[in-house]
Amino acid sequence: MENIKVKESEAQTRQPGDQFKMNPEPLTIRKNYRGSNKLTGKVAFVTGGDSGIGKSAAIHFAREGANVAIVYLNEDKDAEATENEIKAEGVKCLLLKGDIKDEEFCKRAINKTIAHFGKLNILVNNAAMQFPTEAIENITSENLHKTFVTNIYAYFYIAKAAISHLQKGDTIINTTSVTAYRGSEHLIDYASTKGAIVSFTRSLSKSLAPKNIRVNAVAPGPIWTPLIPATFSGDDLENFGKDVPLGRPGQPSEVGPAYVFLASEDSSYMTGQVIHINGGEIIGG
Structure with a gap:
């Protein structure tokens, strides 16, 4: 993907954004990605699973044989498209619409997943918000609160609700960022x-x-997801991801397989670790 151009009619004005409006639309999974039943019989729960990185993780899980529950805020069209793609892999999908800033919703979402599938094996905390500003003085208290409650409080809410349902060999995967x-x-x-x-x-x-x-x-690192056109515009959008060594933004399809690795026995001797997928930027940790 060399250039990113968003048509005026497709400009996004709210987060987390709609994938179906993006031009070009992100690639979720490679056509030549072959599942090998690494997650057959497992149940995965993915926040922000309707689009972007969350959708890629969910579709990869499905191709590996897992049933998937996806949490989304209000992007019904994206969620329904993802549900259809998951079902096309021959597994089941549960849509959970709601706001993860609400701890009670997080509890209900986990409980509905258990009631629907009977268990939970893979928990993916992924949904996030961002409000770019050029100076700390411009960060409003409202946006600061939304960012922290969405991006980290919700991870606590969901993990607390899920822990009692997880068993030996189950996994939790959190989405952080190169910015950390x-x-x-x-x-x-x-x-x-x-x-x-x-x-x-x-x-x-x-x-x-x-x-x-x-x-x-x-x-x-810089991945082409709905959050990008929902938060950037102009030159920032046009040049998004071009400053990394590989010279381009990544696709969700280039991130999803890492979630399969961390969810499966392939990573059985890994815990407390972070996988960096950032186009070649060398960072510590």
């Missing part, structure tokens, strides 16, 4: 939540290690 490691001058609050997710992952992994429940994370 290198910072971001125009996403100070967002980067701060992503740093918190790294610490959350490491701390929860130690807490759950005695139960053999593994907790890891993925730290994407």
Whole structure:
């Protein structure tokens, strides 16, 4: 993908954005990706699973044989499209519409998943918000609160609700970001939540290690998802992702397989770790 251009009629004005409006639309899974039953019989729960990275993880899980529950805010068209793609893989899908900033909704979503599928094996905390600003003085209290409650409080809400249902060999995967490691001058609050997710992952992994429940994370760099045209415009959108060594933004299809790896026995000796998928940017940790 060399250039990103959003038509005027497709401009996005609210988060987390609609994938069906994007031009070009993100690639969710490679045509030549072949499942090998790595997750057959498993049940996965993915927040922000209607689009972007969350959708890619969900579709990859489905191709590997897992049934999937996806949580989304209000993007019905994207969610229904994802549901159809998951079912096309020969597995089941449960749509859970609601706001993860609400702890009671998070509890209900987990309980509905258990009631529908009878179990839960893979928990993916992924949904996020961001409000770019050029200076800390411009970060409003309202946006600061939304960013933290969505990006890290909800991870606590969902993990707390899910823990009692997870068994030996089950997994939790959190989506952090390259910004947690290198910072971001125009996403100070967002980067701060992503740093918190790294610490959350490491701390929860130690807490759950005695139960053999593994907790890891993925730290994407610039990936072409609905959150991008919903938060950037003009030159920022046109040049998105061009400053990494590979010279382009990544596709969700290039991130999804990492979630399969962390959810499957392939990563059975990994916990508390972060996989970096960022186009070649060298960062610590």
